[in-house]
Amino acid sequence: MQRTIKRLGAFFIVLTMVLVINLSYLQVWGQKSLMENNANTRRLVEEYGIARGRIITSDGLVLAESVPAQGPFAYRRQYHQGSLFSHVLGYDSPRFGRTGVEETYNEQLLGRKPPRSWVEEMTSDVREGNDVYLTLDTEVQAAAAKALGSRKGAVVAVNPKTGAVLAMYSWPTYDPQSLVTPDRDADGTPLAEKAMLNYSRDSSSPLLNRAAAGLYTPGSVFKVVTGSAGLEAGFPVSTAFDCPGVWEVGGSRVTNYGNPPRSFGSIDMKTALTYSVNTYFAQLAVKMGAPALVKYAEAFGLNSLPPLDLPGVSVSRIPPPGGMDAVLLAWSGAGQGEILLTPLQLCLVGCAVANGGRIMAPHLLKEVRKGETILERYDASVWKNPISADSAAEMLEMMVSVVERGTGTEAAISGVTVAGKTGTAEVEGKPPHAWFLGIAPAENPSVVVAVVVENSGGGGGTVAAPIAREVMKAALR
Numbered sequence: 270m271q272r273t274i275k276r277l278g279a280f281f282i283v284l285t286m287v288l289v290i291n292l293s294y295l296q297v298w299g300q301k302s303l304m305e306n307n308a309n310t311r312r313l314v315e316e317y318g319i320a321r322g323r324i325i326t327s328d329g330l331v332l333a334e335s336v337p338a339q340g341p342f343a344y345r346r347q348y349h350q351g352s353l354f355s356h357v358l359g360y361d362s363p364r365f366g367r368t369g370v371e372e373t374y375n376e377q378l379l380g381r382k383p384p385r386s387w388v389e390e391m392t393s394d395v396r397e398g399n400d401v402y403l404t405l406d407t408e409v410q411a412a413a414a415k416a417l418g419s420r421k422g423a424v425v426a427v428n429p430k431t432g433a434v435l436a437m438y439s440w441p442t443y444d445p446q447s448l449v450t451p452d453r454d455a456d457g458t459p460l461a462e463k464a465m466l467n468y469s470r471d472s473s474s475p476l477l478n479r480a481a482a483g484l485y486t487p488g489s490v491f492k493v494v495t496g497s498a499g500l501e502a503g504f505p506v507s508t509a510f511d512c513p514g515v516w517e518v519g520g521s522r523v524t525n526y527g528n529p530p531r532s533f534g535s536i537d538m539k540t541a542l543t544y545s546v547n548t549y550f551a552q553l554a555v556k557m558g559a560p561a562l563v564k565y566a567e568a569f570g571l572n573s574l575p576p577l578d579l580p581g582v583s584v585s586r587i588p589p590p591g592g593m594d595a596v597l598l599a600w601s602g603a604g605q606g607e608i609l610l611t612p613l614q615l616c617l618v619g620c621a622v623a624n625g626g627r628i629m630a631p632h633l634l635k636e637v638r639k640g641e642t643i644l645e646r647y648d649a650s651v652w653k654n655p656i657s658a659d660s661a662a663e664m665l666e667m668m669v670s671v672v673e674r675g676t677g678t679e680a681a682i683s684g685v686t687v688a689g690k691t692g693t694a695e696v697e698g699k700p701p702h703a704w705f706l707g708i709a710p711a712e713n714p715s716v717v718v719a720v721v722v723e724n725s726g727g728g729g730g731t732v733a734a735p736i737a738r739e740v741m742k743a744a745l746r
Contacts, residue, residue, distance in 0.1 A: 554602025
């Protein structure tokens with residue numbers, strides 16, 4: 270009998286310990302996951318009982334704010350600019366969760382960050398969030414949307430000196446308001462559910478932020494990386510190669526543009542970049558070797574996640590040097606092969622050239638405010654330093670030649686010295702992508718713009734360069 274009682278007592282002691290441990294875990298370590306669980310209606314009622322802070326552009330345009338609502342939640346989100354900023358803003362929905370800036374800066378918008386004093390935490394309840402100011406410029410964003418129009422693609426504009434993102438636009442796009450509306454149709458189906466279903470089924474992927482997440486074959490814009498790598502690896506601008514229309518390598522061929530492919534004879538790097546000569550940069554890549562090309566491509570940020578304060582950013586990719594044979598290496602030097610870039614990554618490559626070899630960490634946050642009080646401000650920092658200031662200056666000078674007399678003349682702006690590089694990326698079974706990378710003004714760069722137009726069927730110089738020109742003009746204004 271006593272043995273049975275002892276066993277029962279031990280069982281209850283163990284059970285009590287398990288309950289204490291589980292309760293301690295839930296209160297200390299598991300609290301965050303429980304609070305963030307979408308099935309936690311108590312969390313939703315609590316969060317949507319707070320007047321979430323506004324999201325505002327650097328020039329003062331209110332993009333999002335909370336308004337009183339009917340039903341179980343005291344507030345709902347209101348988006349004022351339709352689809353213009355949707356891929357950056359994201360949405361805040363009790364049904365679908367959060368994306369974009371709404372997700373990244375959720376704690377600031379709810380008033381939980383920056384941390385308050387212990388006196389405030391003990392004596393006051395948060396009922397109003399903080400305002401988040403972005404680096405985006407309304408005029409530059411609008412110029413990007415207008416210039417791109419209804420063509421699949423993306424535009425990114427960055428201040429190379431600070432890393433501040435001035436514009437980030439992707440098309441096709443979507444209206445975030447359609448995903449947070451409380452309205453229902455005549456059958457009682459929530460309109461937000463219908464909108465999400467339509468967006469998800471759309472083969473053009475309107476929910477995809479092509480600017481930061483779209484991965485594309487870069488084509489000739491990658492020659493900025495190849496050329497910069499060559500400069501760093503000991504191949505000066507004066508390095509000359511004989512550049513026929515067709516260059517035989519590894520039992521295959523690299524060809525220049527034109528029908529038949531254009532032959533250039535013996536030319537230096539500046540001439541080759543000006544006229545985007547594939548056979549030059551293929552030879553340069555082979556001469557420097559795969560380890561050097563990959564080393565400097567990774568120094569620019571490929572195979573690394575850019576530290577942009579936005580969810581869903583893709584990593585641009587270049588194969589490891591051991592996986593490159595002579596043919597793949599040659600075509601990689603010309604921007605084909607297995608290299609994939611996001612428009613954001615290309616823009617950061619341009620930022621290195623424009624900023625003396627340094628890439629500042631890209632960012633969307635300008636500051637967090639409570640009324641007129643600044644609670645948090647973004648501090649610029651260096652992300653990568655891929656090339657020397659001398660190499661950056663030499664590449665910038667060559668890129669000026671591209672716009673003044675080469676393939677990028679459509680990007681020229683009257684009274685402004687513009688540097689740039691075109692790209693026409695071949696895509697198997699589809700029309701080519703059109704690319705352009707622009708820097709202005711070349712003497713003291715304040716904006717770098719990257720443009721991609723998917724399967725445009727045209728060249729970077731005729732399709733993408735005019736888009737970049739309009740965005741640069743807006744930024745310079």
